[in-house]
Amino acid sequence: MLQGGIPNNLSNCSELRSILLDQNELVGRIPVELISLSKLVSLNLGRNNLMGNIPPPLGNLSSLVSLYLHYDSFEGSIPDELGQLAKLQNLETYSNKLSANLGLTLPNLKYLYLSENAFTGLIPVSLPNASRLAVISFANNNFSGPMPGNFGRLQDINILFGVGGGDNDLSFLTSLTNCSHLEGLYLYSNRLSGQIPSSIGNITRLVKLYLDGNCLQGSIPLSLGNCRHLETLVLSRNKLNGTIPKEILSFHSLVTLNIDQNSLVGSLPPDVGKLELLQYLFASHNKLMGEIPREINNCLSLEVLNLSNNLFQGAIPLSLSNFKGIKLLDLSHNNLSGHIPEALQKFPFLEYLDLSSNDLEGQIVFKNSSKFSILGNKKLCGGIPQFWLPVCPKNAPKKDGMSISLKVIISIVGAVLGLILLSFLFATVFWVRRKASTRLLPAFFLEGQFLNVSYADLFKATGGFSLDNLIGVGSYGSVYKGLLDHDQTCVAVKVFNLQEHGASRSFMVECEALRNIRHRNLVKIISACSSIDFKGNDFKALEFEYMPNGSLEKWLHPSVHWNQELWSWNLIQRLDIAIDVASALEYLHHHCQISVIHRDLKPSNVLLDDDMCAHVGDFGLARFLSNAATNTSQDQTTFTTQAYPFNPCI
Missing domain, CATH: 3.80.10.10 (Ribonuclease Inhibitor)
Incomplete structure (x- = not known):
């Protein structure tokens, strides 16, 4: 470098x-x-x-x-x-x-x-x-200012990224019809306004068109159907209205169609079934209604289908079971009813299925709660215990003339099988609890004051651990800003990179350190999560109270583009921060049940809240002094080895 x-x-x-x-x-x-x-x-x-x-x-x-x-x-x-x-x-x-x-x-x-x-x-x-x-x-x-309208003179132009600032509409696209080699228009997040002109259909060699993140209004022009070579069409995060024209569903080469977050109405046309090469279809956060067309089953290459936050109704089509390569299927926040097709629960490559907030009913047979979300469906029953669903009611016995002896035999066989299953269940629970106890996980999770959050909750809160929400990177992991759904709590999610040597131990140390300490100048822990991610890998994270003013490090050594308000601080403000840090250390050393030595105190581990009050965090290298160690001036790292009643996140 x-x-x-x-x-x-x-x-x-x-x-x-x-x-x-x-x-x-x-x-x-x-x-x-x-x-x-x-x-x-x-x-x-x-x-x-x-x-x-x-x-x-x-x-x-x-x-x-x-x-x-x-x-x-x-x-x-x-x-x-x-x-x-x-x-x-x-x-x-x-x-x-x-x-x-x-x-x-x-x-x-x-x-x-x-x-x-x-x-x-x-x-x-x-x-x-x-x-x-x-x-x-x-x-x-x-x-x-506006984009120049004479770009048609660029006969060899192949790709155009961005068009500058405000006061722009898409009228300059008319001149681009002369650009016979133009294949890529990347005009996302350019504050473009007005309607998409019909002349865009004259740029017939377009392969990729990105108009997302603008202020475009009106309907999707039918002339886009002339762009027969389109592979990617992204119109999301605009103010487009009207219906989805079937003309844009006639691109046999289309791989990605994204019309998320607009105000589109009407139904999803059956012509979507013509997109045999389609891999990604995003149509969430619109006002689409009617039934999901059965013809969509012809899109055999689909990997991601997101129709959430619309007004779709009716049953989930059985034809969706044809999506053998589907990885993400989101039909949440609609008005879907009926039973969940059993085939949806057995996709071989499925990473996440969200059917929450619908009106679905019947028994479910999902085996892995981390891959599925079914919250908000009050008529569902059964399933594994982590779903917290009621037991499905037994059907009334039919008067089929079955003999008493046969009923007795069936009852006995059923009872024996039930005892075997129950014994197996108890053995499994005992084994899981015993295994959990050997992992020496911290004990504070069931004290009633910490949230029980799942990997799916954290995945959603951080936008899929998006780089846009990344606020810090450390030795053992990364920190993301997140917004928890249940109470809109803003949190900082510290995700441990378990591939790093010592990361798991750092998670344990930090949990042990934060278990019983409480002080106004220590970062407040919200919850912790130890589970597996959507790919079946181990996952560990801690959720802390979000500190909007970042770390002291960023104030002491601001970047070129950062607001350097530090230079206006007076001596009293600087002393306040020093006193806050000293108060935290004095508490850790002398007022904890077991004294704690931080061992990694530096400006990047001192965080500032709204009132510029300092909070010490990151106890991944902390050591604990037992009474004996205190008396002999020898420190040692100690963990309680009892079997904690730990309830891992699901």
Whole structure:
């Protein structure tokens, strides 16, 4: 991993054709000396921490084919007078100078990546002068104003990522109908507004179309049916209304269809059965109604089907049993009724099935509670104990003329089998409890004040342990922000990476340390979870009270983009934090039933709440001092070896 600045003496390599310095920790500015590298073909400085002014003469690198300036910290706007190169302020200015004068100074440029920076201003109308451009990426910047309408001049363009900032609608797509090679439009999260124009259907070679995360309104245009090569169509997280046109279900090559989180109404057309290659279908959080069409069983390649949070009614189609490769099936929060097809409970590759909040009835035979969710179906019965469902009622005996002797024989046989089964059940329970006791799991879970949460609860609360919710990474695992469903409690979920040596022991130590300690300056534990994940792997996690102001480490050593309010702290505020930490340590050392030594106290383990009150956390390396150890000044790690009445999460 390279650090520091880009050396000026690179310019001595006059024959240099490629500079590939991406994915490092480079800082500072781009050296002006690079302008002497007249044979340079590729300049890749992406994924660093570069910023500042960019030497304007770099625009004279006429051999340049690839320019990657993405995922850095460049900013600035495009100058009004593109010829006044001496007034360029920063990389964005340079990048857009390239855009504006590209056809003259950079005639060979094909790949232009400016995404994930802080560029501002307008995207120049002269950008299409670079007629050989094949890939352009503007995504996730702060451009303003409308997108230029002359992109049709880019005859070789193949992929377009992002279109900049606000005040944009999709009218510029009309010009793209002349781009005969355009296959990928990635216009997600661009604050686009208005309706999707019907002219989009004229871009007939489209393979991937992403319009998600915008403010698009109106209906889905029927003209999209002209895009016969579409493999991915993502329109989620908009304000689209109307019905699902059957025209978009005629793409025989479609693999992914995502129309989540809109206001679509009507039924799911039976034409969905024509999508024989479809693997991912997301249509949740709409207002779709009617029955789930039986024709969907023709989608034999489906791996994910999410129709949750709609108004679907009727029975679950038996035809869904044809989905032998299904991994995730979510039909929750609808008005489905009737029995659960037994075949749904036996999919070989199923990782998760959610049928909660419907009106389903009858007996269930699910064997693994971590793979299934059936909450909110009041008419279900039976199943394993973890579902907490009532016992199914016995059917009234039929008057079939059965002889008394036969009834007696059947009763005796049934009683014997019942005794055998009961004995086996008791043996199994005894074995499980004995095994649980040997794992030395902590004892506080059944004290009545800790929540009993499942892996599925934590999976849902953290958005599937999404990177968007990742708030920290440590030696033995990662910490995610989550929102528990049952009471909307905001928690920090510490998930242990059990592949790391010592992670399981760290989990045990932290549980033991947190079992009996209570103090205003210690991080409050909400619950703990020791179970298996959807893939059958061991899973261990702790849930703590969420600290919105993060760690002291981030305040002492803020990142470049972070709000550095620390510098406005006065002496009293700083002393308050020091006193909070000292109070926590004084409690741990002198006022616990068994004294605790933290052994890993550092700024990253001091967390700050809404009132900037400090809380000490992370007891994974703690040691406990017994009375004997205290008297002899020798510390030792101790665990209670009794069989705790531990109830693992399910």
